[in-house]
Amino acid sequence: MHCRPERVRRAPAAFADSPAPRPWRCRDLRQGRASALGVAIALWIGAGTPAAYANVGDLFGFGSRGGGLAGAGTALVDDHTALFYNPAGMSLGQPGMGIGLSVSLDDVAIRMKPRPAGYDLPDLGNASPLIPSNARLGQRGDVTDIPNNYSFLVGAQGSFGITRLRLGVAVMLPFNQIGHQRSHFADEREQYFSNNLSFELLGERSEHQTILVGTSWMLLDGLSIGFAMSVMPRSDTDSRVYLQDPARQDLVEMTVDNRQTGATALQAGIAWQPSPALRVGAHYRTENAFTLRFRNEVQIKGFQDDPSSWPLVQDVAVVVNYVPAQANVGVAWSLGALTLVADGAYTRWSQFQNSAGETGTGFQDTVSARLGGEWAGSPGRVLRFGLGWEPSPVPPQTGRTNYVDNDRVRLGLGSSHGLSLLGKDVEIGWFGQIHALLPRDTDKERLSTHPVCAPGVKALCDEIADDTPDPATGKPTTAFQGLQSGNPGFPGWQSYGLLLAFGVDMRWRF
Amino acid sequence: MAHGALESCLRAAWRKGRALAPLALATFLAACEPEPTGGVFPDLDSQVGGGSDGKADGAGGGGDGGAGSSTLSGTWAQITEWSTCVKVADEIETRAWRLLRVELKQEGGKLHEKRTLCELRLTPIFGLMTVVPQPLIDAHPLMTVESVLVGQGEGAPYLGGPEIQQFGIAFKDIYGDPMPAKADVDDPRLVDSENDGKPGATFHVGPSCSIHIAQRESATLHGSVQADGSFRGGGVHLTEQTVFSSTKAICGSQFSTRANDGANSFVMVRAEAFDADKNGEVSCAELRAVGESIAKPMAADDKRCLAKP
Incomplete structure (x- = not known):
């Protein structure tokens, strides 16, 4: 087995977050076995669960290092969590594995403005042209909570004895519930359902499993490329319904054919360390979403002579956990004990699909920025901090739609401490993050004449035409x-x- | 050893992290709860824009005089309510509320009535409201009815003669001719009242469906003179209907029905007081303006169909 000289494969001390960074050594197969075992364990944990990408990591970061840096990990992160930030970064780090826990909580609110009198859908009894406002099943009100998330993260990266190669896997599993998909309408249709608003990009959107699998390859000394993939579940359901009596729609006979497949998103990244003090990275990922498609084919007795409704076909699509395509660039600059990092991300929110599977939402592409640093003030101890700006892609909601989202200021703190455990380098890290949702005040625009609700109408619309x-x-x-x-x-x-x-994790270096 | 190392690490982190406390504080403050504000839409008069329930209040009866006057001749407003039970899994009630203008001429105990249909409302079935277009109602032929009043004054029995209401068809013998079958779309008796090329009359069912039908309703009234001079009582009513086609299958479904005469009612009041334009003649338009104040339409109640005939 041919091994590269140690000096070209080790990460410069300034970038190594391990307390006693051990250079890559051209180890024997023992190392390969150990790292392979870690990868296998992570794969085993993830086996059989749907994989996805829109996750807690999108909001708070993957692992304690990226979390403490407020997500600025494109150039710096080099362990299994690099699968999230930039898979090419794995080549700049040592094989190892890690486990961790994270918790996300919230104190957010959507405070509804009181409805003025005189705009309700009128109650004309059975003659009401629409279900009157006083017959709603859901009570309109403030939103003061979104689901908390408790996640378990495990991952590993190994070389399998090939020095330029890294294979990695990272699995994040929520453990309060396996997943949560909730669709809603962003306009007046929602009155017949929850009759409430939702934070469009928070909450249930991040509550599902995540599996990332990838590889990186060191092309030249200090230059590596990486690829990874994530898979979103997809569910297709065809139902056949027989309705014996159109007047008794509570009595139905139905068969169901459900197929669960996946939709893959790809990532590619590059990491370059031109000097011991400088690292740069770039990373691109494609869009993905969790799609549920339903088709109901309904046979109603008495309709058999009407070709237009025999059978009656109902098509419904639900898209949840939409993750936009994103390009990231990052730079890390070592100034001795202090390493500064900066990340920028361009996110194609303009392609956003809402949970009804509709595009053309008016979302705008965003450019977000993160700055951070690591301070290795004493041996084996690293303090991390980061600050991020995450602009909202949601334009002012003065018209028909009610997408709720805020600009966010993101502050991260964390540290890690190295120790030796059973002869292995072990690092224990933690991070905490605060996201401030900058207050946003939305008023629907008052027009002299509001258009009648119809497809394509963007303004707040009149649900019952004046005539x-x-x-x-x-x-x-x-x-x-x-x-x-x-x-x-x-x-x-x-x-x-x-x-x-808040999260804690523990990592082993092989 | 590991524990000590972790402890010293946390201490170090705390010492260094204190410098970042102002930043954390600023982040907290940035997310402060804003002052509540209202929207830009003013409150509206609750009667405008659907704030009210849209229903007119019930009011008292009609004009001066009444059946206690020396002569009953004149213009009257008559409202009938027909109840029909529709057989599905259980029976459900549907009701028809009619407003008619009656030119009445009294000859002793004989009452010669010329009834003009002014308005017709039906309660929905399964949430679908059947609407008889007003032009069809306006074009309905005058109905001549010969009725009988036994005696005079309060309590005097009233027996209305037979009345036939027909839509989408013109019978030669309005009592005896059979109804056309569904396939008889070329029946020469059919009248395409709207000239829409569809057989019979076109009724609208719900917001997006139409049915093409021929319909005959036969009815008689019975009641008595009330203390206020009005006529009140019940009636016997039967509907025959043939649906030739519909724009959607769901609204063209024909269900088995039966008359529910025990839940029928009528009221007839003098109408001269409703001559809003004071031209000496009471029109259907003037009656429609006050129809609900004479007798508000009753909501359907399936319990009325529980009592089997």
């Missing part, structure tokens, strides 16, 4: 003059609050 005749008499009526809106976001809201996260 709608009295449904009981067929005659003109003044009952529907002006704006009638059951839109749960009407007339506006305020959103603000804090997200908090």
